Amino acid sequence: GENVEQHPSTLSVQEGDSAVIKCTYSDSASNYFPWYKQELGKRPQLIIDIRSNVGEKKDQRIAVTLNKTAKHFSLHITETQPEDSAVYFCAAIRTGGFKTIFGAGTRLFVKA
Amino acid sequence: ETGVTQTPRHLVMGMTNKKSLKCEQHLGHNAMYWYKQSAKKPLELMFVYNFKEQTENNSVPSRFSPECPNSSHLFLHLHTLQPEDSALYLCASSQEGGRVNQPQHFGDGTRLSIL
Numbered sequence: 001g002e003n004v005e006q007h008p009s010t011l012s013v014q015e016g017d018s019a020v021i022k023c024t025y026s027d028s029a030s031n032y033f034p035w036y037k038q039e040l041g042k043r044p045q046l047i048i049d050i051r052s053n054v055g056e057k058k059d060q061r062i063a064v065t066l067n068k069t070a071k072h073f074s075l076h077i078t079e080t081q082p083e084d085s086a087v088y089f090c091a092a093i094r095t096g097g098f099k100t101i102f103g104a105g106t107r108l109f110v111k112a
Numbered sequence: 113e114t115g116v117t118q119t120p121r122h123l124v125m126g127m128t129n130k131k132s133l134k135c136e137q138h139l140g141h142n143a144m145y146w147y148k149q150s151a152k153k154p155l156e157l158m159f160v161y162n163f164k165e166q167t168e169n170n171s172v173p174s175r176f177s178p179e180c181p182n183s184s185h186l187f188l189h190l191h192t193l194q195p196e197d198s199a200l201y202l203c204a205s206s207q208e209g210g211r212v213n214q215p216q217h218f219g220d221g222t223r224l225s226i227l
Contacts, residue, residue: 046215098143
């Protein structure tokens with residue numbers, strides 16, 4: 001069945017460094033790729049998303065890249081801050097579909 | 113943001129009890145979702161409703177019974193649960209209207225513990 005693999009499962013960086021999280025999806029019909037951040041004890045919240053008609057999208061310190069041929073997409077966080085510490089989830093969805101396939105999550109620690 | 117509200121926040125129940133989880137969204141969305149979140153596992157989609165009609169049932173055991181009386185409210189009725197059903201149950205909503213997917217907005221979840 002469809003799945004999304006996410007790596008790494010845990011990532012520890014020093015404040016100010018960059019963090020990169022990578023996802024690979026199996027369903028070639030996927031065309032919408034959101035990223036969610038979940039702080040401890042809180043709800044997942046959308047931080048950025050990308051659609052298949054673009055290869056890159058940026059919002060301040062956060063960027064996402066998409067390689068449809070390789071079925072890879074990645075989250076890049078620059079100049080990390082302690083408040084970036086959280087679990088990040090990637091997801092893939094088909095056009096007009098409701099079935100969202102999530103990655104297993106990456107726990108990011110940003111050390112001050 | 114309190115666009116999606118879930119009650120209760122915590123629930124402890126025995127395996128023979130019957131309880132219900134409630135979700136309400138104030139965002140004017142037409143699609144609502146139930147997810148199960150267990151430790152170290154991906155978010156698992158359980159059910160999806162679009163305009164009150166169920167569009168997805170992800171092979172969920174019958175001891176979980178969803179109900180969607182209108183586009184703003186979603187329930188998950190629980191009966192004869194097992195210890196492995198202990199998890200965080202998240203509700204989400206989104207505005208879906210065609211070929212362009214929209215992001216989902218999540219509630220804070222109900223932390224369910226089965227004794």
